[in-house]
Amino acid sequence: MNAPSPGFTLGPNSYGKSGVRLVRVDRDTPRHAIRDLTVHTALSGDLDATHYSGDNTGVLPTDTQKNTVYALARDGVGAVEAFAERLARHFVDTTPSITHARVRIEEHPWTRVGDHSFTRGEGGERRTAEAAYGGAGAAVTAGIRDLLLLNTTDSEFTGFLVNEFTTLPETDDRILATAVAADWDYTTAPADYDQAFQSARAALLEAFADTYSLSLQQTLYAVGERILKTVPEAGEVRLSLPNRHHYLLDLGRFGLDNPGVVFQAGDLPYGLIEGAVRREAP
Ligand SMILES: O=c1[nH]c(=O)c2[nH]c(=O)[nH]c2[nH]1
Numbered sequence: 369m370n371a372p373s374p375g376f377t378l379g380p381n382s383y384g385k386s387g388v389r390l391v392r393v394d395r396d397t398p399r400h401a402i403r404d405l406t407v408h409t410a411l412s413g414d415l416d417a418t419h420y421s422g423d424n425t426g427v428l429p430t431d432t433q434k435n436t437v438y439a440l441a442r443d444g445v446g447a448v449e450a451f452a453e454r455l456a457r458h459f460v461d462t463t464p465s466i467t468h469a470r471v472r473i474e475e476h477p478w479t480r481v482g483d484h485s486f487t488r489g490e491g492g493e494r495r496t497a498e499a500a501y502g503g504a505g506a507a508v509t510a511g512i513r514d515l516l517l518l519n520t521t522d523s524e525f526t527g528f529l530v531n532e533f534t535t536l537p538e539t540d541d542r543i544l545a546t547a548v549a550a551d552w553d554y555t556t557a558p559a560d561y562d563q564a565f566q567s568a569r570a571a572l573l574e575a576f577a578d579t580y581s582l583s584l585q586q587t588l589y590a591v592g593e594r595i596l597k598t599v600p601e602a603g604e605v606r607l608s609l610p611n612r613h614h615y616l617l618d619l620g621r622f623g624l625d626n627p628g629v630v631f632q633a634g635d636l637p638y639g640l641i642e643g644a645v646r647r648e649a650p
Contacts, residue, residue, distance in 0.1 A: 592645025
């Protein structure tokens with residue numbers, strides 16, 4: 369192995385296959401089931417040689433990582449969290465040069481319209497999972513992307529800091545809309561990952577719907593806390609909430625009033641409210 373030039377050294381690194389598209393059909397009965405996943409792998413370990421001198425002895429090709437995803441799916445996929453963990457453990461436990469693996473999965477939901485027929489819109493809500501494994505216990509995270517939520521009232525934004533650049537009027541009744549990205553870490557594995565996911569998602573929806581919001585920040589905290597209260601195995605929730613602004617239009621130019629009924633949906637720029645909610649040690 370070539371030595372690095374004096375004064376330089378390799379920093380943290382990982383490599384893997386991104387965007388492995390896996391469709392798994394369960395056809396044990398005439399009522400088929402389908403799972404549609406995008407899997408991303410990231411491995412690290414004893415990989416100095418390939419970086420310093422192109423010695424690939426310890427490199428498990430990303431092509432092989434992709435094939436492993438398909439091969440392990442032959443037995444069935446199960447909960448995405450469990451599949452991510454199974455893959456991460458497999459890479460580390462069967463490859464001496466690999467000491468750490470991170471596997472992320474996004475699940476694209478298909479809605480049943482018949483025994484072997486399904487429909488799915490492009491984009492839309494996705495369930496996510498991530499497992500990181502370094503030889504001891506696996507760290508498992510579950511999440512949601514692009515869950516679109518909107519309240520037509522019970523949202524205010526007043527009392528904010530005002531300076532010479534302020535133009536935003538205070539409002540005591542606005543639309544609050546967002547596209548939720550949420551991740552929650554499991555400190556212990558729940559008995560049933562699917563059930564824990566559904567409980568977390570339901571808690572998120574309930575908290576969004578029943579919180580009278582004075583700021584999206586307040587809603588973020590309420591949502592995170594509700595997930596932690598509902599799912600005892602979750603230790604931290606991270607939320608990223610774009611503020612999908614809806615501007616109340618001034619219809620006075622047309623001699624019309626606008627009692628909170630006609631809005632212009634904004635695009636860019638948008639507010640982005642992000643934060644973590646944690647369970648404190650007792
Ligand atoms: O809920 C909100 N939080 C903000 O920080 C903010 N800033 C802004 O312009 N609108 C809003 N709304």
